[in-house]
Amino acid sequence: MDTRHDQLYQQDVHDPYLRHWHAHGNALCPECGVSYRAGRWSWEGLDDAEQAERTLCPACRRIADKAPAGNLTLAGSFVREHSDEICNLLHNTEALEKREHPLERLMTISDEAEGLMVTTTGIHLANRLGHVLEAAFKGHADYSYSDDRSALRVRWERD
Ligand SMILES: [Zn+2]
Incomplete structure (x- = not known):
């Protein structure tokens, strides 16, 4: 097996939304316009001549x-x-973040009894938001990854 593919596969193996993508050819998401080519997601789009599967991105x-x-x-x-x-x-x-990493997006920000609840499509954005909040406003952030590191919970608190 080609080792590069193997490494990519290992990296994404735990994320159920990413792990099947290695078998895909070119694809274009009809919802957000992100494209997938040669194992990479980008906002560059695909040439008209390129065959692309139309399917929702992760x-x-x-x-x-x-x-x-x-x-x-x-x-x-x-x-x-x-x-x-x-x-x-x-x-x-x-x-x-999403300019460079198209799959890292905010999902929801909701106002709840405890404070603001924020959800993201990727763990990297969640991690980044925790650090950016600490850098901008001080306070304290805690990070807890799931055992397989496919999910991240961040709690940031400032009184
Ligand atoms: Zn999409």
Whole structure:
């Protein structure tokens, strides 16, 4: 077996939304427009001549299934008083992250009793959001990965 393929496979083997993709050829997501070519996701699109399967990408599939990979809880009185600034930071961070990593997206931001609950399609964005919140507003973040590292919970708190 080709070792590069094997490594990619090992990396994604635990994520049920990614692990079948290695068998795919070119694809285009009709929902968000992201394309898949030679094992790579991008916003570059595909040439008209390229045959592409039209199918939901893993990020849109997670959104449709309401199955986030990242869950963040933002708690504490600071969060209630600065929710607009925090939401702006979340959206700006997503915009930067998904330019390079198209499958890393915000899913939902909801206002709940404990604070803001945020879900993401990828663990890297969830991790990044925790660090960006700490860098911008201090407070404290805890990160807990699932045993197979396909899901991440982040709790950030500032009073
Ligand atoms: Zn998509």
